[in-house]
Amino acid sequence: MINILSRALMMSTPLLYGSIAEVYAERTGMMVTAIEGIFLMGAWGGFVGAYLSGSLFLGIIVAILAGIITAVSYAWITVYLKQHQVVTGVAINILAVGICSFFMRVIFGVPIIPLTVEPLATIPIPILSQIPVIGPVFFNQNILTYLMYLIIPTAYFILYKTSIGLIIRSTGENPVAVDVAGLTVERIRFIVVLIAGAMGGIAGAFYSIGYIGMFTTNIIGGRGWIAFAICFLGNWNPLGALIGALVFGLAEAIGIYMQSSGGGFFPNELFIALPYILTIVLTITRKSFNVPAQLGVPYKKEN
Amino acid sequence: MNEKLRDLIITDFLAIVLGLTVSALILLFLDKNPVESFGILFSSIISDKYTFAEIFVKATPLIFTALAFAFAFKANLFNIGAQGQFYIGSLIAVSSSLFLQGKMPSGIALVIVFLLTVIGGGIWGSFIGFAKAKFKANEFLVSMMSTYVALAIMNYLLRTVLIETKAEYPQTNPLDTSMWLPTFIPGTRLHIGFLIAVIVAIAVWILLYKTTLGYRIRVVGRNSEAARLAGISSKRLYIIAFLISGSLAAMAGFTEVNGVQHMLLQGFNPDIGSAGIGIAILANANPIGIIFASILFGALKVGGTIMGQMSGIPSSIIELMQGFVMVFVILSYFVRSQLEIRREKRKLRKVVEE
Numbered sequence: 001m002i003n004i005l006s007r008a009l010m011m012s013t014p015l016l017y018g019s020i021a022e023v024y025a026e027r028t029g030m031m032v033t034a035i036e037g038i039f040l041m042g043a044w045g046g047f048v049g050a051y052l053s054g055s056l057f058l059g060i061i062v063a064i065l066a067g068i069i070t071a072v073s074y075a076w077i078t079v080y081l082k083q084h085q086v087v088t089g090v091a092i093n094i095l096a097v098g099i100c101s102f103f104m105r106v107i108f109g110v111p112i113i114p115l116t117v118e119p120l121a122t123i124p125i126p127i128l129s130q131i132p133v134i135g136p137v138f139f140n141q142n143i144l145t146y147l148m149y150l151i152i153p154t155a156y157f158i159l160y161k162t163s164i165g166l167i168i169r170s171t172g173e174n175p176v177a178v179d180v181a182g183l184t185v186e187r188i189r190f191i192v193v194l195i196a197g198a199m200g201g202i203a204g205a206f207y208s209i210g211y212i213g214m215f216t217t218n219i220i221g222g223r224g225w226i227a228f229a230i231c232f233l234g235n236w237n238p239l240g241a242l243i244g245a246l247v248f249g250l251a252e253a254i255g256i257y258m259q260s261s262g263g264g265f266f267p268n269e270l271f272i273a274l275p276y277i278l279t280i281v282l283t284i285t286r287k288s289f290n291v292p293a294q295l296g297v298p299y300k301k302e303n
Numbered sequence: 304m305n306e307k308l309r310d311l312i313i314t315d316f317l318a319i320v321l322g323l324t325v326s327a328l329i330l331l332f333l334d335k336n337p338v339e340s341f342g343i344l345f346s347s348i349i350s351d352k353y354t355f356a357e358i359f360v361k362a363t364p365l366i367f368t369a370l371a372f373a374f375a376f377k378a379n380l381f382n383i384g385a386q387g388q389f390y391i392g393s394l395i396a397v398s399s400s401l402f403l404q405g406k407m408p409s410g411i412a413l414v415i416v417f418l419l420t421v422i423g424g425g426i427w428g429s430f431i432g433f434a435k436a437k438f439k440a441n442e443f444l445v446s447m448m449s450t451y452v453a454l455a456i457m458n459y460l461l462r463t464v465l466i467e468t469k470a471e472y473p474q475t476n477p478l479d480t481s482m483w484l485p486t487f488i489p490g491t492r493l494h495i496g497f498l499i500a501v502i503v504a505i506a507v508w509i510l511l512y513k514t515t516l517g518y519r520i521r522v523v524g525r526n527s528e529a530a531r532l533a534g535i536s537s538k539r540l541y542i543i544a545f546l547i548s549g550s551l552a553a554m555a556g557f558t559e560v561n562g563v564q565h566m567l568l569q570g571f572n573p574d575i576g577s578a579g580i581g582i583a584i585l586a587n588a589n590p591i592g593i594i595f596a597s598i599l600f601g602a603l604k605v606g607g608t609i610m611g612q613m614s615g616i617p618s619s620i621i622e623l624m625q626g627f628v629m630v631f632v633i634l635s636y637f638v639r640s641q642l643e644i645r646r647e648k649r650k651l652r653k654v655v656e657e
Contacts, residue, residue: 073630077630077633077634077637081634081637082637083633083634083636083637084633084636086381086383086443087580087584087633088633090383090577090580090581090584090629091581091584091626091629091630091632091633092626092630093577094577094578094581094622094625094626094629095622095623095626095627095629095630096626097619097622097626098619098620098621098622098623098624098625098626098627099623099626101617101619101622102329102617102619102620102622102623103332105333105617105619106332106333217619222447222448222451225444225447225448228444229444229448232441232444267459267462267463269455269456269458269459269462270455270459272455273451273452273454273455273456276448276449276451276452276455277448277452279444279448280434280440280444280445280448280449280452283434283440283441283444283445283448284434284438284440284445285438
């Protein structure tokens with residue numbers, strides 16, 4: 001039981017990085033539909049960086065850079081050239097698959113045995129990790145999960161209690177007002193997507209070097225889209241994203257547990273499909289969405 | 304020729320050339336000579352009949368998935384789930400073929416299999432439209448997620464009820480040759496599925512541009528508010544659009560199972576859904592344009608595979624070429640809108656001067 005909960009928290013970590021990134025971007029009116037590609041590039045960058053340098057820290061830096069580069073290409077086309085966000089995302093995602101697998105081959109050739117790195121270690125926090133139940137679940141995780149504990153309140157605070165947050169929220173609701181106030185809508189959107197790219201890169205790295213220490217081109221397998229869905233289901237709020245990420249993390253942990261324990265009466269495939277079924281059910285049943293008014297709409301100045 | 308069409312053809316052509324050029328330059332990272340590699344690509348795809356026909360074999364399912372995306376797109380709906388609808392179509396095609404083979408003349412059996420596939424894919428797709436119409440669910444998300452559910456269903460069935468008699472691999476028994484779609488060029492794998500695809504593309508064009516239903520779908524796509532005022536129920540159209548879109552993608556399952564693989568196996572054509580979206584974008588969602596864009600992507604697939612076999616270039620060059628072509632095509636949309644603005648300005652200036 002404790003094992004499942006601990007695993008659930010671990011699996012929700014990358015989803016939370018991704019969905020908070022998505023919340024921020026969508027609050028400015030930008031759907032980051034390239035998120036699947038950003039995750040993949042992050043996973044790839046993280047692995048390559050860590051393998052070649054021997055340092056997981058450098059791996060994460062490379063993952064952040066890979067995420068940023070992907071996000072910047074996406075943002076340039078959608079923000080400045082005002083092209084369709086969904087369509088551009090699809091193109092970037094396909095290109096990301098091509099780039100990862102091609103350069104994997106360029107760098108490593110055709111390895112005989114699968115390449116691995118030692119994944120991020122869990123760091124038990126002294127004293128706190130000794131608390132029954134809570135300790136092993138919350139305080140025996142890796143560094144990225146601990147960092148997540150800081151990111152949640154910070155993300156919430158910045159979005160709702162600071163002027164930067166006000167600007168971000170206004171950009172998605174009423175970009176004309178932001179423009180009239182003397183700020184550049186395009187620049188705000190571009191920067192926020194760039195930051196989202198960095199976060200998405202970390203999320204991707206979590207899948208490659210966070211716990212299995214390997215990279216394959218299907219390693220993300222739609223998790224970017226799940227983070228995208230969590231942003232919707234969490235009503236564009238970092239706390240909503242937290243709940244969403246925990247639910248999906250739990251679904252994934254139960255899935256992994258049932259697969260390894262044989263699953264009993266239910267087929268494995270049901271558990272593999274669980275997060276996706278859950279997304280569909282929640283998308284259908286959830287009411288009263290607070291969609292940012294300008295979501296997906298390129299900003300065009302009237303003149 | 305009208306100016307817009309001319310712009311479209313020139314910029315699309317340039318986008319394809321640029322996309323391929325960038326992919327070729329990336330080969331330098333592998334110390335391969337790009338000119339030589341692409342030379343192999345072009346010369347080998349036209350060198351023999353079999354390989355040349357393969358282009359159209361590969362293009363066939365892409366025409367269907369691209370039509371599926373384009374059709375919903377015309378109603379301003381996003382069907383990102385063509386991959387899943389294709390899986391559902393494949394499942395129905397293979398199970399009904401296995402069931403019907405030998406029980407009736409193959410012509411009749413194939414028609415029944417085709418109809419069942421179309422209906423099944425349509426029902427699977429219309430569920431997405433229904434969720435959108437009834438619950439205002441985001442169709443982008445629902446269709447995206449439905450692919451993963453379809454994949455799980457397919458893997459489950461392949462492992463259990465549909466598994467081959469030997470029960471060794473998660474795949475079905477091969478179909479009886481009577482259930483194979485006939486080929487029409489001897490010595491190649493080119494089957495009549497390609498002709499079906501072309502006919503369906505033309506039919507979709509007629510449906511969209513020559514019928515009331517198509518007109519309504521396009522009105523809802525352009526401006527759902529105006530459509531509502533004109534008395535068009537957009538909710539019903541969401542369901543119809545997804546029904547048709549889903550059945551189009553499912554047809555790819557029929558042509559792939561009965562025309563090419565003659566069985567169903569795990570990891571079957573995993574990327575035709577996303578390639579279909581790219582093709583629809585390249586063709587500006589025009590059904591006739593989709594035929595040509597699919598042939599281009601088919602050629603990239605065949606060429607990429609040959610490059611891999613002949614000069615040790617990884618097959619991921621296919622995704623690279625497709626990705627770069629798509630990105631440049633999107634950039635060409637920007638270039639076209641700039642050209643259009645400049646033309647408008649020039650016209651205005653002319654009017655003012657007069």
